């Protein structure tokens with residue numbers, strides 16, 4: 385039997401709730417989605433949350449709402465999934481890549497400082513593998529007078545905020561915490577992913593967690609986004625079913641990014657058991673791996689708990705010391721041959737054709753390349769047995 389990398393947990397509880405959603409006769413955005421949003425806000429400790437059909441859509445919606453466009457720059461880590469950069473490109477702006485830390489793969493605050501210009505509109509930190517970025521430092525940085533005075537507001541929202549927006553790509557980090565607070569309440573806006581391989585699934589899906597400072601009214605912003613993500617239509621499908629309430633207006637050319645109730649049904653079950661079941665199991669697997677690999681100095685153990693940060697245990701990015709990319713690839717081949725599925729997170733964007741062709745060079749991001757060339761992500765999923773865990777450990781050990 386092949387040990388898969390991260391299959392979703394689909395059990396009778398999930399199946400029954402999806403059936404209930406289907407039988408209810410209401411399959412698009414409705415009561416289940418709204419309940420899921422409320423429960424997400426309660427869990428994360430932020431005022432309002434809007435569910436979307438993906439994290440990608442959520443990130444792009446926020447950039448467009450903030451008025452990011454031509455001649456603007458958005459700072460992102462070079463070490464991320466392509467979605468983080470592509471949404472910036474869709475808006476016509478320029479992604480400005482920044483190198484990451486050696487230790488935890490997250491965006492380097494020192495490197496951010498060097499890349500801020502008067503064109504910078506947004507910084508998008510990525511909580512790699514579920515480990516929160518240095519939000520205290522990043523939040524403070526954009527409020528500094530010398531940084532604020534560089535900021536040129538071009539839209540109403542930019543004027544209202546009066547500084548660079550922090551938009552966290554929290555695709556990996558639902559449930560992670562930082563100084564006792566959960567992701568979603570750590571900075572201005574955070575976007576989660578519920579894609580099939582993520583920690584909490586709805587098959588495809590995401591959520592925008594609003595946590596904007598004064599003078600923003602997060603409820604007002606939430607209401608605006610619900611319309612903005614539904615063609616700019618002043619009433620959603622549910623509101624239109626109310627007696628005599630057929631007539632609506634379109635206030636702008638919005639997008640189409642809403643979550644369906646069929647998928648929210650999965651999310652509701654997933655969230656109910658997330659903290660005390662899913663995360664506990666993932667931590668158990670992480671600790672088993674760490675216990676086993678700490679015995680051999682060739683391994684560099686990932687950091688998933690440090691300085692008031694606790695990971696959501698999304699990925700276990702094991703690094704091998706003193707090897708090159710070819711040797712890493714060879715080790716992976718051997719692990720696969722022992723029927724264990726492994727992965728690499730991520731290929732830094734500057735090595736991929738599209739970004740390379742735009743002129744980005746991997747040699748400008750030495751930590752990203754070093755992390756990538758020695759990294760192997762090993763399986764972590766809810767239904768892993770101790771036997772599975774031990775098989776992964778011995779497959780890795782025997783392949784080194």
Ligand SMILES: *Cc1c(COP(=O)(O)O)cnc(C)c1O
Pocket residue numbers: 437438439440441464465467468510553555556576577578579589590
């Ligand atoms: C998965 C992922 C996304 C995209 O999430 P979708 O829900 O598939 O749009 C964005 N950023 C990172 C870092 C991811 O891993």
